[in-house]
Amino acid sequence: MPQTNNNNSSNYDNYGGMQAILESNCVKIISEGALLLEMPHLWLRDNCPCDACRVTETQEKSFILSDVSADISPSDARISDNTLWINWPDGHQTNFNIEEVLALSSPRHQPPLSWGQNFQPEYFAWTKFLSDDAFATVAIQSFLDFGVIVINKAPQALETLELLAPRLGPIREVLFDRIHNVCVNTHVYNIAHTPLALPPHNDFASYSFPPSAQALHMLENEVEGGRSIIVDAWAVVEKLRQERPDYFEILCRFAVPFREFDEANETYAVEPMIKCDTAGRISSVRFSNQLMQTMDPMMEGVSAFYQAYHELCVRITDPMQRCTFRLEGGQILLVAAHRVLHAREAFTPSGKRHLQDAYFELDNIANKIVQLKRKSEVTLV
């Protein structure tokens, strides 16, 4: 049974060793003398899970915070049956399952994993990837963890990449084509359409939000050279942060122009090369030597930027940082494009080499693994 404090104060209660304490700006839950939870009054009101505050069909909030004053305060807070009960001065009642509130401290997504020494991407067979949910779950998880996988034994047919949409979510269309052809005898708007070596880059750095996943499908590869290269750019810039925090800081702040264009089109974005989330974790690296534009040399900070950029270039092109392999016909390299840069060695156009690119979004791929896991739970039931 809940034990009620009998000191005539309605703002103090305890249950099973837990105590609720109503303070001027928050409610605290103390367990065995230690602070378990501290919940601001506005948080308590905003997150009320009752049917009157929610769209019952969807569980979205219908209550909006502007309907109460910023100094709203409960009239009473108590604990019973592992539930925090709140009474508000207008008579509204809110209750929270304490376990559910505690679970909010767990991250929603697991952080990505580092590559380690001699990393090579995992290979997954095309037919099984499309037809076997358990197999696809393992493959997509490997992709989310390491930012790269290779799908092999794919049909060496044009627009095979369209068939990945049921597994990866809709294709993210960008300029020029829905499925991009990379070969030497095509519409030349990019260095990739030549036999030259391509330094590590992500595609469409010229978009404010470049595609966050890219599939590179090798249809035919009969040339000498042209091995594929991938670089974990997050690992490179994390090391830069440790060793040259001044350069890291500059690259997070200094916005750089990128442009991709042809005779009729242009995309143009001015963005920093490194972006972090609000917790300081690296969230994207934007690196494209070929799309980076000439900037005003008199602009404030150009000189310091170039020192930092030189160091980043040295590190990103360092052969020790790269994982190199030959992408054969029928193989699809899938990269988390804000993390993993791709590159190619020069080749001799002695035979056919035809690659197709399509873009996807990481949010949709993360959703696919949620779908697959829920489907497997239903199947198990």
Ligand SMILES: [Fe+2]
């Ligand atoms: Fe590319």
Ligand SMILES: [Zn+2]
């Ligand atoms: Zn409510």
